[in-house]
Amino acid sequence: MSPLAPAKFPDLPEIAGVEFASAAAGVKYAGRTDVMLARIAPGASIAGVFTTSSTRAACVLDCQEKLAMRAPDDAGAAIIVNSGNANAFTGKRGQESVDKVTGAVAEALDMPISRVFSSSTGVIGEPLPHDKIVAVIDSLTQRLSPAGIEDAARAIMTTDTYPKGAFAEIQGEGGKIKIAGIAKGSGMIAPNMATMLVYIFTDAKITPARLQKMLSRQVDDTFNAITVDSDTSTSDALIVAATGKSDAAEIADLRSEPAKAFEAGLRGVMMDLAHQVVKDGEGATKFVEIRVTRARSNEDAHKIAMSIANSPLVKTAIAGEDANWGRVVAAVGKSGAEADRDKLKISFGDMVVAEKGWRVPDYSEEAASAYMKNDELVIGVDLGLGRASKSVWTCDLTHRYIDINADYRS
Amino acid sequence: MSPLAPAKFPDLPEIAGVEFASAAAGVKYAGRTDVMLARIAPGASIAGVFTTSSTRAACVLDCQEKLAMRAPDDAGAAIIVNSGNANAFTGKRGQESVDKVTGAVAEALDMPISRVFSSSTGVIGEPLPHDKIVAVIDSLTQRLSPAGIEDAARAIMTTDTYPKGAFAEIQGEGGKIKIAGIAKGSGMIAPNMATMLVYIFTDAKITPARLQKMLSRQVDDTFNAITVDSDTSTSDALIVAATGKSDAAEIADLRSEPAKAFEAGLRGVMMDLAHQVVKDGEGATKFVEIRVTRARSNEDAHKIAMSIANSPLVKTAIAGEDANWGRVVAAVGKSGAEADRDKLKISFGDMVVAEKGWRVPDYSEEAASAYMKNDELVIGVDLGLGRASKSVWTCDLTHRYIDINADYRS
Numbered sequence: 001m002s003p004l005a006p007a008k009f010p011d012l013p014e015i016a017g018v019e020f021a022s023a024a025a026g027v028k029y030a031g032r033t034d035v036m037l038a039r040i041a042p043g044a045s046i047a048g049v050f051t052t053s054s055t056r057a058a059c060v061l062d063c064q065e066k067l068a069m070r071a072p073d074d075a076g077a078a079i080i081v082n083s084g085n086a087n088a089f090t091g092k093r094g095q096e097s098v099d100k101v102t103g104a105v106a107e108a109l110d111m112p113i114s115r116v117f118s119s120s121t122g123v124i125g126e127p128l129p130h131d132k133i134v135a136v137i138d139s140l141t142q143r144l145s146p147a148g149i150e151d152a153a154r155a156i157m158t159t160d161t162y163p164k165g166a167f168a169e170i171q172g173e174g175g176k177i178k179i180a181g182i183a184k185g186s187g188m189i190a191p192n193m194a195t196m197l198v199y200i201f202t203d204a205k206i207t208p209a210r211l212q213k214m215l216s217r218q219v220d221d222t223f224n225a226i227t228v229d230s231d232t233s234t235s236d237a238l239i240v241a242a243t244g245k246s247d248a249a250e251i252a253d254l255r256s257e258p259a260k261a262f263e264a265g266l267r268g269v270m271m272d273l274a275h276q277v278v279k280d281g282e283g284a285t286k287f288v289e290i291r292v293t294r295a296r297s298n299e300d301a302h303k304i305a306m307s308i309a310n311s312p313l314v315k316t317a318i319a320g321e322d323a324n325w326g327r328v329v330a331a332v333g334k335s336g337a338e339a340d341r342d343k344l345k346i347s348f349g350d351m352v353v354a355e356k357g358w359r360v361p362d363y364s365e366e367a368a369s370a371y372m373k374n375d376e377l378v379i380g381v382d383l384g385l386g387r388a389s390k391s392v393w394t395c396d397l398t399h400r401y402i403d404i405n406a407d408y409r410s
Numbered sequence: 411m412s413p414l415a416p417a418k419f420p421d422l423p424e425i426a427g428v429e430f431a432s433a434a435a436g437v438k439y440a441g442r443t444d445v446m447l448a449r450i451a452p453g454a455s456i457a458g459v460f461t462t463s464s465t466r467a468a469c470v471l472d473c474q475e476k477l478a479m480r481a482p483d484d485a486g487a488a489i490i491v492n493s494g495n496a497n498a499f500t501g502k503r504g505q506e507s508v509d510k511v512t513g514a515v516a517e518a519l520d521m522p523i524s525r526v527f528s529s530s531t532g533v534i535g536e537p538l539p540h541d542k543i544v545a546v547i548d549s550l551t552q553r554l555s556p557a558g559i560e561d562a563a564r565a566i567m568t569t570d571t572y573p574k575g576a577f578a579e580i581q582g583e584g585g586k587i588k589i590a591g592i593a594k595g596s597g598m599i600a601p602n603m604a605t606m607l608v609y610i611f612t613d614a615k616i617t618p619a620r621l622q623k624m625l626s627r628q629v630d631d632t633f634n635a636i637t638v639d640s641d642t643s644t645s646d647a648l649i650v651a652a653t654g655k656s657d658a659a660e661i662a663d664l665r666s667e668p669a670k671a672f673e674a675g676l677r678g679v680m681m682d683l684a685h686q687v688v689k690d691g692e693g694a695t696k697f698v699e700i701r702v703t704r705a706r707s708n709e710d711a712h713k714i715a716m717s718i719a720n721s722p723l724v725k726t727a728i729a730g731e732d733a734n735w736g737r738v739v740a741a742v743g744k745s746g747a748e749a750d751r752d753k754l755k756i757s758f759g760d761m762v763v764a765e766k767g768w769r770v771p772d773y774s775e776e777a778a779s780a781y782m783k784n785d786e787l788v789i790g791v792d793l794g795l796g797r798a799s800k801s802v803w804t805c806d807l808t809h810r811y812i813d814i815n816a817d818y819r820s
Contacts, residue, residue: 053743054742054750055749086736089769090768091752091767093768094767124737124739124740125735188723190744229722229723230640231723231737232743232744310640311640312639312722312807313639316815319812320815326496326498327534329644330463330498332464332465333465334642338464341464341466354499354535357504358500359499398816401722402726402807402808402809402812
C-alpha cells in the first residue's frame, strides 16, 4: 500500500440513474475482480476525453467514434471496463474484441451498441481474452446496484495499491447535484489531453455539448497536470455521465451561478482523483507540487513545471530527501522555455533557497533538509518574467518503481 | 566500474603542439586529481559547442564569449578544467571565479586571457573554491607533457567509473593527421547541441571556421544522439583544438577527399566518446541502440528515438531483461511524431517482434527473452512512412541509478 494512500475509500453518494456490478473474469489476475459494468439510465449525457497517443488502444478509438455519433433520445448507456489486458497494439483482432464485449453488453441491457463504451487496461500487445469477459456479462447485469461503485473502483485496478474515489455535492437551482468519480492509475502516467481510466457520474441535467465543454476546459489543470514517469498511456480515458435525475434545474447557461458551482464541483472531483493517482504512483513515497509562477506564457509555465516534474535527477533527490535545488535549476534550464538565470527564485515550501542567480545568503542546509522529510512538498519556481502560472503534481522516483517495472511483463 | 567499461584506456597518440598536466587541488574530492590543464601551441584553431540550457554555467558563457572573439594570430591557447564543482548558478561570483582561474593560467603561460577556456563539472549552486585551483597552476605549468592525456581524462571524472578516450589517424594530403579526444559524463546526460565535457585535439591544419563547421554538423548524430536520463546539463562543453603541426597540407576545401577523411575521423572519435559516456551511464548494465527508420522527417525520427530512449518504462524493462515491446509501442505513441499503428514494425536485434499493428504470428517469447540477456541491444522501429532515419544510444535504468542520485548532494 502506498504510504501516501488516504486512510479509507470515501463514502461516495449513490447517483440516481447509475448502477454498478463487478466480477472476477480471470482476464489475467487470479483471486480478484477484474471487470466492472456501469449502467446509465436513458436520457443521460455522456462526455469524454482520451489519450492523444498515436498508438492508442482499440477501445479508445471505439469510444471516440461512438461519442462523435448523435445518441438516440431515449437510449441509456453502459460502460464496461476490464483490467489485466490493455487490448492495445492488438491489430484487427483488437476491434473484434471490442465489438464482442460491447455487443454482448448491448444485447444483455437491450441498448444500441453505439451506447456501450469500453476500456481495457493492463499489458500491451497481448490478445484480449474477450470470451472470458463475455462469459460474466449475464451475471453482471443481474447484480447491478446503485451501491456498487467502490467495488467497481477495485475491479479496474492494475498496479494500483488502493482504489480511488472522490465526490462533490453542489447546490443547483432548485435542488442538490451530486458528483461521484472513480479512477485507476499508478504507472505510465503523463496524461496528454486525458488521463488514466476515470469515470465520473452525476445526476446533473446538462446537454452532452455543455458537459463536454466543461470537461475539456478542466482537464488541463487536473489530469493533464500530473506525471509519475513521463510515460503517456495508450489507454487513457475519462468519461463523465450526467443522468439528469437531480431535482435541480437543467444547467443551460454556462455563465450562471449554478453552472459555475457545478463546474467547480466537477473540477474538485477531477483534481482529487488526479492527486490520488499521483499518490499511488509506482513506488511513490512523496507527493510533490511543482508551482511555477510569473512565467512569460502558460506554455512556458507548463513546460518548466513538467521539465522539473519529469527530471529523474530531481525525483531521485526527493526520494533521498536531498534539498538539491541545483537540479531544479538544471531542469528549468533544459526545458526550452524562456528563463533568466538571474531573475529565478526557487523555494521549498515557504523557504526561498535561491534567487538572483545564486543561493540566498542566509541559506540553511539544515532547514532545507528538515523540510524534505515531509510527505508532501511544494517546490516553487518564480521566473520573474510575466504573469502566467501553473502547478503540476508528481511523486519521487524510488527503488520500488524499478522493482515494479523491471519485473517480467508487469 | 561499469560492466560495460572497455577493457582498458586506449593508447592515445601524442598530438604535436598539445601538452597536459593534472593535479589534486582538493576542490571537493580527496585522494584523487581534480584539475587538468592543456596547453595548445600558438597558431592553433579552436572550435566548440556548448549546452543550450538557459541556466548554463559561468564558464560556459565565458567560453562562448571568447570563442566569438577573433584570436590574435600568434596566440596559443589553454584549457583548464576542474571536477567536483560545476560553478553553475553561482551568480556574479561565478564569473569572478572564472576570471581568477583563467587569469592565473593566462599569466603563468603568458597568453591573453581571451585564449584560456575553462570548464567546471560537479555540484551546482556551491561557490567554486577558485583559490584552491589557482594554487596548483604553477605546479601544473611546470609539469606539462605531451603524454599526460590519460591523467587528464582521469582528473575530469565525477561519477564516471572509468576515464574515456578515443583516437583516429587519417591520411591527409602529404602526411598523417592524428585526432585524440577525452570525455567525462555519466549522469545528467541528454545533450542538446552539445554534451558533457569533451576535449578533442588534432594536429590538422584547418581554419577555426572550417573546424567549427565540421564539428557542428557532426554533433547531432553523435553527442546529441545519446541520453542516459533525459536531464540536460548546465555545463556541457565540447572543445576541439587543431594545432596545424601535422605534415599534411591544410584542409582548405571541405569537399575534398582529405577533408572528408578528416571529418569522418573526427566523427568517429566523437561517436566513440559519446558511446563511452552512455556505457558509463549511472547504473548502466545494458548499452542500447534505438534505430528508427522510414520516418516521415528527421525531426520525427529523432523525436521517436528519444521518446523510446528516455522512457522510464522501456529502460526498466531492459534492466529486467523483459522483451516488453508493448512499452516501445507506447513510447512511439506518446512522442508527438507521426506514426501509424498499423504500419509500425518493431524488432529486437534481427528479430521482428511486431508488425501490422500486432505481434508477429511466429513470435517467440523464449527467443525474445534470450536476446534481452545481451549486454548490447538494438531496438528497431520501422515506421513505414518515409525515408528519414535516426539512431540514438541509451542505457537501462537500474537500482544503481537511484542509489547514486538519491545520495545526499551527489
